[in-house]
Amino acid sequence: MLLSTYGSRGDVEPLVGLAVRLRELGVGVRVCAPPDEEFAERLAAVGVPMVAVGPSARELMAAAPPPSALPRYAAELIAAQFDVVAAAAEGCEVLVATGMLPAVAGALSVAEKMGIRSVYVTFQQLDLPSPHHPPLAYPGRPFPPGETDNRVLWDLDARSVNALFGAALNTNRVANGLSPVDDVRAYVVGDRPWLATDPVLDPWRETPDLDVVRTGAWFLPDERPLPAGLVAFLDAGEPPVYVGFGSMPMHASADVAQVAIESARAQGRRALVRRGWAELALLDDRDDCFVVGEVNQQELFGRVAAVVHHGGAGTTTTATRAGAPQVVVPQAADQPYWAGRVADLGIGVAHDGPVPGFESLSAALKVALAPETCARARAVARVISCDGAAAAAKLLLDAIS
Known part of the structure; x- marks a missing residue:
């Protein structure tokens, strides 16, 4: 076949x-x-x-x-x-x-x-x-x-x-x-x-x-272990906010990474940045941030406080299955649709527009990290096939x- x-x-x-x-x-x-x-x-x-x-x-x-x-x-x-x-x-x-x-x-x-x-x-x-x-x-x-x-x-x-x-x-x-x-x-x-x-x-x-x-x-249960350095970072404190935009180039990637990290810090959270095709990187050498490349998202999303992403079908489904609240920053194609579905289900926030600013992303994260959003995300995860x-x-x- x-x-x-x-x-x-x-x-x-x-x-x-x-x-x-x-x-x-x-x-x-x-x-x-x-x-x-x-x-x-x-x-x-x-x-x-x-x-x-x-x-x-x-x-x-x-x-x-x-x-x-x-x-x-x-x-x-x-x-x-x-x-x-x-x-x-x-x-x-x-x-x-x-x-x-x-x-x-x-x-x-x-x-x-x-x-x-x-x-x-x-x-x-x-x-x-x-x-x-x-x-x-x-x-x-x-x-x-x-x-x-x-x-x-x-x-x-x-x-x-x-x-x-x-x-x-x-x-x-x-x-x-x-x-x-x-x-x-x-x-x-x-x-x-x-x-x-x-x-x-x-x-x-x-x-x-x-x-x-x-x-x-369609997905394959991912049994790959998380890298040792990532596990050490996760174990060293409270669950971080994950930020990654998958296959999206995100041409203003330096600004996106800065905004995302500062927005997570504003909520009292650490940040975990996925490089992706945008080649996102850290702002500084503070120990409240960590950067990863290719990683088992099925395992990882169960250990983060929220997932900030572009709204691809696969990432949205993986985050939903993991019970992680989401902030979707749609870039193109079907991504606004998935952002809307996340918002409609009450499991996260649809960011208004493809370019996140500090104020807008901070406000979205505050809603995503709220206890009622987290509870709803866990409840929906239980009914995902x-x-x-x-x-x-x-x-x-x-x-x-």
């Missing part, structure tokens, strides 16, 4: 969990993912072979290309799918595709060409057309001001997708003996997409146009059988 994605760590990590669960059921599996070293190392650590596809995801995000460059980058991603994914899918019976939409469109086209079954999976419901929520606007293609009819907005979204990705996709499809598609988004989503999110954290309202398969969130990857693996095995 081939699992194919192109995106950040939040797109790769769920496939790690699924791959391991499939292997436990006796299914051979490989993963196509961006060539970033951390992805290769993560998959190698669990013994799953990886095939690199496309450019470095980290370098692409750090470059922050203008919206006008999006069709060109998408064309490169689509072409890479027809080249690399086609070779990787040889001998496979099922292809599971997720990640950036143009890459998914290419991967599904490869499955179609090879005559193998395919499944589209998303890790947040905003990719799925519904009258109950609006789509995400693409950079440089904002929706008309004042338009609130979700059906109209989804129609506009379909036009944007076709304008951005249609030509590149169909050029490659025709070159590979496939018919062109008129509606790229409809081709990707199909009529039975999979939604791999927790139903409490991400409730889906049924829509007559889609038969959505809910599996629960924990077997999504196992359920998905069984569904895929049934499909093969």
